[in-house]
Amino acid sequence: MASVMDAETNNPEISKSVLAGGLLTNYHDDGEGHPVVFIHGSGPGVSAWANWRLVLPKISRQARAIALDMVGFGFTERPANFSYNVEAWVKHLVDFLDALELDKVDLVGNSFGGAISLAAAVRHPDRVRRLVLMGSGGVRGPMTEGLDEVWGYTPSLANMRRMLDIFAYNRELVTDELAQIRYEASIRPGFQESYSQMFPAPRQRWFDSLACSEADLCRLPHQTLIIHGREDRVVRVEDAYRLETLIRRAQLHVFGECGHWTQIEHADRFAQLVCNFVAEGAANEPLPLS
Template sequence: MSNPEIGQMLDVKGVQTNVHDLGEGFPVLLIHGSGPGVTAWANWRLVMPELAKQRRVVALDMLGFGYTERPADQVYNMERWVTHAIDLLDTLEIEQTDLVGNSFGGALALALAIRHPQRVRRLVLMGSVGVPFEITPGLDAVWGYEPSFETMRRLLDVFAYDRSLVNDELARLRYEASIRPGFQESFAAMFPAPRQRWVDAMASPEADIRALPHETLIIHGREDEVIPLQTSLTLAQWIDNAQLHVFGHCGHWTQIEHSERFTKLVSDFLTEADRLQHSQ
C-alpha cells in the first residue's frame, strides 16, 4: 500500500525533500508545524485537495521533519529552514508564492517574508509562533515529547478542543509516525530543554514584523493550549495590512477542527489577490 504522506522526492540543492505538488495556478506554499512525527500531509491533508481546485499547492516536509533528509550534523535553526524553503522555490522555479504557515511554520513564514519579501505575495499565519511569549505547558510538552502511545494520546488532547477528533486510532498513527527511523532523533535534537530559548530563537524582531508590506491573514483557535491567542493579537497589531480571525471552540488544529471554514477563509483571501492581480 502506498503511503499518502510521501509525495515526490526532489533534490533541493542537495537535500532530498519530500514534496506534495498538486493543482495549477498561482502557487501557495504550506509550511507545517513542529509536532512529533509531523509531516506536511498530516498537517494539510484536508486542506490541500480543496485549495488545489483553484491554485497550485506545494507542501513540503521541512529539513529534519517527516520524510525529508536529516542533516548529518543535526543542527537546526531558522536560517537553515528559511534557506531550505527558498531553495525549494528555486528548484520548482517559483518566483513568487502565497505562504501559509502553521505554528512553527508561521514563525518560518514570517522569517522568510522578512528576508525575502519579493518572493511572497500574501501571508497566512495560523496559531503562529514568531513573537515573544512565555512558553506554555502545552508547547513544552509537545517539544519535550518522549515516544509512547500514552504520551501521544495526551498530547493530542492538548492539540484539539474537540475531543471527538482524538481517538486511539489517531494516537496510534501519530505515535507510530513519531518512532519511524530517524524521526525522534532529529526531533529531540531540535528543541532540547530549557525550551523557552527556542520560542525566543523563532521570534522575528518587532521592527522587521512592523515593516512587512504583505496583506496578512492571521488565524487562531480561541482555546489553543499550545500557542497562546495573544501571539496572534500581537501580530495583528504589528502587521500593518493584517486581518485576524479567531475560531471559538477550537484548539491548535484550526485546519483540522474547522477544516471547511479554514479552507474557505484562506481560499477567499488568496482569490482576492488573484482578482487584484488580474485587474491591474
C-alpha cells in the same frame, strides 16, 4: 545522510521529491494557478500530509497547492549533525522555491510553520505575495506549558495521546486510532532522533529564536491573514492579537471552540478563508505590462 524516502510504500505522506539545496525533499503538489506553499507545524511525527491532508484537496481546486516536509521532519532527508535553526529552515524553504522555479508564492504556515513563513517574508520579501499564519509562532512572548510538553515529547502511546489532547479542543477528534497512527509516525527511523535535537530544554530560548523583531514585523508589506483557535493551548491567542497589531496589513479570524488544529477542527471554514484570501490576491495582481 539518512533518508526515509524509501522507508515505506503506498504511504500517502510520501509524494514527489526534489533536491532543494542538496536536500532530497518530499512534497505534495496539486492543482493549477498561483502557487500556495504550506508549511507544517513542529509536533512529534508530523509531516506535510498529516498537517494539511484535509485542506489541500479543497484549496487545490482553486490554486496550485504545495506542501513540503521541512528538513528534520517527515520524509525529507535528515543530514547527520545538521544544525536546526531558523536560518537553516528559511534557507531550505527558499532553496525549495528555487528548485521548483517559483518566483513568488503565498505562504500558509501552521505554528512553527507560521514562524518560518514570517522569517522568510522578513528576509526575502520579494519571494512572498501574501501570508497566512495559523496558530503561529514568530512573535516574542512566554511559551506555553503545552508547547513545552510537545517539544519535550518522548515516544510512547500514552504520551502521544497526551499530545493530541493538547492540540485539539474537540476531544472526539482524539481517537485511539489517531493516537496509534501518530505514535507510529513518531518512531519511524530517524524521526525522534532529529526531533530531539531541535528543541532541548530549556525550551523558551528556541521559541524566542523563531521570533522576528517587532521592528521587522512592523515593516512587513504583505497582506496577512491570521487564524487562531481561541482555546489554543500550544500558542497563546494573545500572540495572534499581537501579530495583528504589529503587521499593518493584517486581518485576524479567531475560531471559538477550537484549539491548535484550526485546519482539522474547522477544515471547511479554514479552507474557505484561505481560498477567499488567495483569490483576492489574484484579483488585485497588477496586469503585466504589454
